[in-house]
Amino acid sequence: MKFNYVKIGLVLLGIFGAFLWYRYRQPRFIAGEKVPEFEAVLANGQTARFSDLRGQYVLLQFWGSWCGPCRAENPQLARLYHQYHAQGFEIFSVAIEQNPSAWKRALMADGMVWNYHTAEFDRFSGPLATLFNIHAIPSTFLVNPEGVIMGVNLPAEQLGRMLQSGLAGR
Numbered sequence: 001m002k003f004n005y006v007k008i009g010l011v012l013l014g015i016f017g018a019f020l021w022y023r024y025r026q027p028r029f030i031a032g033e034k035v036p037e038f039e040a041v042l043a044n045g046q047t048a049r050f051s052d053l054r055g056q057y058v059l060l061q062f063w064g065s066w067c068g069p070c071r072a073e074n075p076q077l078a079r080l081y082h083q084y085h086a087q088g089f090e091i092f093s094v095a096i097e098q099n100p101s102a103w104k105r106a107l108m109a110d111g112m113v114w115n116y117h118t119a120e121f122d123r124f125s126g127p128l129a130t131l132f133n134i135h136a137i138p139s140t141f142l143v144n145p146e147g148v149i150m151g152v153n154l155p156a157e158q159l160g161r162m163l164q165s166g167l168a169g170r
Contacts, residue, residue: 031149035060035141038128040094040118043104048092048116055145056088057166059159062129062139064096065106070138074110076156080163081114087167088145094128095119096137 039049050060061077063070081091091114097103103119106112120126124135132139142150142159150162 031151033149035143035147035149036131038131040128042115043107043117043119044115048118050092051147053090053092053116054147056090057084057145057163058143059089059091060132060141060143061091061093062096062132062134062137063093064137065099065102066097067137071106071110073138073156074106074112077159078111078113080156080160083160084163084167085114089163089167090114090116092116093118096124096126096129096134097121098123 035050037049037051039047042048050058059077059080063074065071077091081089091112093112093114093116095103095106095117097119098121100119100121107117118128120129122129124130128134132141139153140159141152142154142162144150144166150166151158154162
C-alpha cells in the first residue's frame with residue numbers, strides 16, 4: 001500500500017484552512033469577559049459611552065439593513081425590548097452599513113425604537129467591528145449590569161429566558 005503524501009497534505013492543509021477561517025470569524029470576546037469601554041456617535045448626533053448603560057442588562061447588537069437574518073431577528077429583539085426595557089434592559093445597536101438612508105429606513109421598518117443606534121460605513125473595518133472582531137452579522141453580546149458578557153449570539157428565546165431570570169429579582 002502506497003501513501004499519497006500530496007493528497008494527505010492537501011487534506012491537512014484544507015482542515016487547517018477551515019480552522020483558521022472559523023477562528024477569523026469568531027467574535028473577540030466570549031462569555032465571562034468584561035466588555036471594553038467604547039464610545040460612539042448615535043443616530044441622533046449625541047455621543048454615548050457603553051459605560052453609560054452600566055447597571056442595566058444590555059444587548060450589544062451588530063447588524064445591517066442589507067442582512068436578511070439580521071432583519072428577521074430585529075422584530076424579535078424589539079419585542080424583548082418592549083417586554084423588558086422598563087425593568088432595566090437596553091439595546092445598543094451597531095449597524096454595519098453602506099447606505100445611511102437604508103439604515104434609517106430599516107430602523108423604522110423593524111420597530112427598533114431604542115435610543116442607542118450607531119452605524120459604521122466602513123463595512124467590517126469600523127472601530128467597533130474591529131474592536132469586537134466582527135466579520136459576520138448578526139452578532140450579539142448579552143451584557144450583565146456589571147459589564148460582563150453573559151452570552152454571545154444567543155437565540156431570541158434564550159435571551160428572553162435569561163432576561164426574565166436576571167430581571168426577576170429587581
